[in-house]
Amino acid sequence: MSSPKASDSPHNGQWVLFAGPGGGTWLEPAGRMNSASALGLQCYQFGPKGELRDIENRWSSAYGVTEDGAVLIRPDG
Numbered sequence: 527m528s529s530p531k532a533s534d535s536p537h538n539g540q541w542v543l544f545a546g547p548g549g550g551t552w553l554e555p556a557g558r559m560n561s562a563s564a565l566g567l568q569c570y571q572f573g574p575k576g577e578l579r580d581i582e583n584r585w586s587s588a589y590g591v592t593e594d595g596a597v598l599i600r601p602d603g
Contacts, residue, residue, distance in 0.1 A: 539601050540566040546586055547573025548594035566601075 545552045553569045572578045572585050589597045 540568055541601055542599040543567060543569045543596055544578070544585075544589075544599065545569070545571045545576070545596040546591060546593040547571070547576065547580075548592075549596045550575065551594070552596035 543552060543556050550571060553571060556567060556569050559567070570577050572580045586593055586595070589595075591597060
């Protein structure tokens with residue numbers, strides 16, 4: 527099995543908002559921000575309604591947020 531590369535990262539030099547399975551309320555306002563497109567903000571949600579799957583159920587504990595929380599990742603990781 528190969529190791530993930532920096533180029534495999536979804537942030538790819540842009541701001542990224544990751545929201546938990548119950549964190550959809552973070553995505554809509556973030557997408558409506560005038561500065562979101564200027565910053566290149568990408569938004570993703572974990573869970574059945576989202577684009578990402580947390581197969582090992584570790585997302586919340588890894589980032590120290592609740593299931594309805596969100597994390598903003600800087601472009602430099």
